[in-house]
Amino acid sequence: MKRDSRLSGVLHVLLHMAEHSGPATSEVLAKAMSTNPVVIRRIMAGLREQGYVRSEKGHGGGWTLARDLAEITLRDIYDALGRPSLLAMGNRTEAPGCLVEQAVNTALDKAFHDAEALLLARLGEVTLAALSADFHARLTARSGSLTTEFDHA
Amino acid sequence: MKRDSRLSGVLHVLLHMAEHSGPATSEVLAKAMSTNPVVIRRIMAGLREQGYVRSEKGHGGGWTLARDLAEITLRDIYDALGRPSLLAMGNRTEAPGCLVEQAVNTALDKAFHDAEALLLARLGEVTLAALSADFHARLTARSGSLTTEFDHA
DNA sequence: GCTTCATGTAACTTCATATGTTACATAAGG
């Protein structure tokens, strides 16, 4: 199962934007994420609709945060991405009339639902500000300069 | 994200085997699951190695349960399948040296790990016997005959 | 023995989807 890394990617981008003064272009963010500018725009489009970021065209344009990091939880970002399925496993739906399948699916669904609920609750507890604070803690722990550590490549 | 339905499929097959007197051939199980016999064999191969089922070739051959349903939990089956990833979401690993990515991944990993642990715990609480009991309860609730309800098609 | 029925397995195709790329339209500075 290939795992969806969009949530991880978006959070990465948003934190980089927070460290960036002024609008950050898709190209700059793409370089930092070793990906393509179009991928950045595609991911950010959903966030813009939800009001988490703003975009501006033309000279001096790019992406800026529209809210304080303390107001955004990981759950918010997950929702803004369209709530992609969290679990890699699902039920067969070939024969929903089969009572055996119903028994199996009912049991699995319960376990799956509980796990999803816990995960969503955990994501709701963490703000981007907390992640940013963790980042800065790691930064000082390494005693490196911001610009140096900021580079990926 | 396409979801892996092997666990659901295997449980379905095992419960059908429990209702089946004598060895069930891959072809019979495949028909009940509306899939291909080879898919059945592929999935069952792992279970055989773990001692949950036996297979016999030739006339009168097929698959039989090697243990009591009460001794097998959903977690056991999950393990026998090779513990495929439970979560559909993962971390980017493009720039593991990036402190921003480290902060993001640490937070996500924690949430993911908690959810996985809960799910595995839940799976460990449910035995195949419990699922079978649920199936039989549904059967009597519908007041149908076993042979009729057993058919998918 | 030989035929038949079944599993065992490799190799291939198909399908879904995240990800990456190209191309071009649109809008805002200068």
Add this chain to the structure above:
DNA sequence: CCTTATGTAACATATGAAGTTACATGAAGC
């Protein structure tokens, strides 16, 4: 009006589950 940026469609690629075909292996019945 040229440059810079986003916006988006269209296409390409990669991965992995699921399905299929083909053939080998082994056990029962004749």
